[in-house]
Amino acid sequence: MSEEVVLLDFWPSPFGMRVRIALAEKGIQYEYQEEDLRNKSDLLLKMNPIHKKIPVLIHRGKPVCESLIQVQYIDEVWHDKSPLIPSDPYQRANARFWADFVDKKIYEIGTKIWTTKGEEQAAAKKEFIESLKLLEGELGDKPYFGGDNLGYVDVALLPFYSWFYAYEKCGNFTIEEECPKLIAWAKRCLQKESVAKSLPDQEKVYGFVLQLKKAFGIE
Amino acid sequence: MAEELVLLGFWPSIFGMRVRIALAEKGLKYEYKEEDLWNKSDLLLQMNPVHKKVPVLIHKGKPVCESLILVQYIDEVWHNKSPLLPSDPYQRSVARFWADFVDKKIFDLGRKIWRTRGEEHAAAKKEFIESLKLLEGELGNKPYFGGENLGYVDVVFVPCYSWFYAYEKCGNFSIEEECPKLIAWAKRCMQKESVSKSLVDQEKIYGFVLHMNKVLGIE
Numbered sequence: 001m002s003e004e005v006v007l008l009d010f011w012p013s014p015f016g017m018r019v020r021i022a023l024a025e026k027g028i029q030y031e032y033q034e035e036d037l038r039n040k041s042d043l044l045l046k047m048n049p050i051h052k053k054i055p056v057l058i059h060r061g062k063p064v065c066e067s068l069i070q071v072q073y074i075d076e077v078w079h080d081k082s083p084l085i086p087s088d089p090y091q092r093a094n095a096r097f098w099a100d101f102v103d104k105k106i107y108e109i110g111t112k113i114w115t116t117k118g119e120e121q122a123a124a125k126k127e128f129i130e131s132l133k134l135l136e137g138e139l140g141d142k143p144y145f146g147g148d149n150l151g152y153v154d155v156a157l158l159p160f161y162s163w164f165y166a167y168e169k170c171g172n173f174t175i176e177e178e179c180p181k182l183i184a185w186a187k188r189c190l191q192k193e194s195v196a197k198s199l200p201d202q203e204k205v206y207g208f209v210l211q212l213k214k215a216f217g218i219e
Numbered sequence: 220m221a222e223e224l225v226l227l228g229f230w231p232s233i234f235g236m237r238v239r240i241a242l243a244e245k246g247l248k249y250e251y252k253e254e255d256l257w258n259k260s261d262l263l264l265q266m267n268p269v270h271k272k273v274p275v276l277i278h279k280g281k282p283v284c285e286s287l288i289l290v291q292y293i294d295e296v297w298h299n300k301s302p303l304l305p306s307d308p309y310q311r312s313v314a315r316f317w318a319d320f321v322d323k324k325i326f327d328l329g330r331k332i333w334r335t336r337g338e339e340h341a342a343a344k345k346e347f348i349e350s351l352k353l354l355e356g357e358l359g360n361k362p363y364f365g366g367e368n369l370g371y372v373d374v375v376f377v378p379c380y381s382w383f384y385a386y387e388k389c390g391n392f393s394i395e396e397e398c399p400k401l402i403a404w405a406k407r408c409m410q411k412e413s414v415s416k417s418l419v420d421q422e423k424i425y426g427f428v429l430h431m432n433k434v435l436g437i438e
Binding site for chain 1: 296311
């Protein structure tokens with residue numbers, strides 16, 4: 001059955017990691033295909049002609065694109081196991097709001113931390129910490145954003161934890177000092193196999209970032 | 220029951236228009252409150268403390284934010300009438316993909332058409348038309364993106380039609396010439412009361428754009 005589901009991905013992509021976690025949570029076997037983003041495969045260009053981006057989930061030959069859409073798709077098709085999105089419409093709206101917040105804030109601001117310097121970097125660091133604190137507030141005293149189990153927002157945010165070390169090194173700050181509850185949450189999630197096997201090692205991601213900085217001529 | 224639903228909006232906002240169409244499609248009564256974005260109400264700041272933006276839907280005192288999330292929420296709570304999202308998971312993922320495409324492309328590019336000049340403006344116009352053509356391709360020969368009836372993508376995209384005249388005047392081009400099928404679709408949607416009473420008159424939007432350009436000092 002593994003050829004029914006194919007994931008086109010790029011190992012450091014937080015968006016790809018979301019899909020890997022969701023598939024693992026549901027216990028779905030799939031074929032993983034690593035893409036070289038400087039030399040995109042014909043399959044990728046055919047399956048995502050609009051954006052030409054990863055991740056792309058191919059289910060029975062049909063493509064699904066955009067990571068949050070993919071996670072919702074996986075949750076709806078394999079709805080019997082480990083539900084990610086709540087069933088109540090108001091809680092669903094709330095979960096979607098915070099996943100959208102992660103998309104709007106964490107990725108873009110995180111990117112500024114490693115690609116900029118001086119005032120721009122300082123401003124990005126400040127906004128990044130503020131955003132993480134808002135997420136900490138939403139987590140509250142729950143073990144996971146999803147309550148007692150991993151949910152949609154956990155899946156949306158966790159991949160960025162694998163980038164935290166890179167942000168910290170580039171920005172010369174400690175996220176754990178500012179947001180201890182969030183780091184505790186991330187470590188709690190990493191105890192789950194679905195998460196541990198889906199996230200790359202933080203040092204490996206930092207190595208990738210250093211490589212990118214060199215390639216783009218960023219100090 | 221009208222006090223159960225309150226919509227905080229700003230009249231030219233395409234995001235607010237989406238919510239108005241969805242509420243109208245479901246035949247829902249609600250109280251509309253116009254916000255002055257340069258002097259935001261305490262209610263708005265209380266109900267959307269994270270982004271401080273409109274639209275915000277307040278249902279039985281609880282806020283829902285972000286227009287796409289709002290439309291899905293309305294569709295799920297009042298699921299018995301005029302369903303907007305398909306029931307099949309794959310078709311849902313396609314509908315979400317194109318709604319996301321409208322958000323990523325149409326709004327931002329349209330904004331560049333009226334706010335920028337020179338090369339940036341020319342590039343935005345070109346990409347805008349290309350994006351509209353992709354949407355035309357997705358529409359195909361269907362009367363609506365939703366098939367026989369208005370669906371999620373129709374509700375998300377048709378408010379942009381109220382801004383087309385402003386884009387055309389600022390960009391000195393004709394959208395109908397480039398994308399006749401799309402204009403035919405928009406006019407077909409406008410025959411529905413839920414759309415015609417929710418969309419703002421195109422000349423009024425153009426007046427707003429001229430006013431904003433003056434305020435922003437754009438020639």
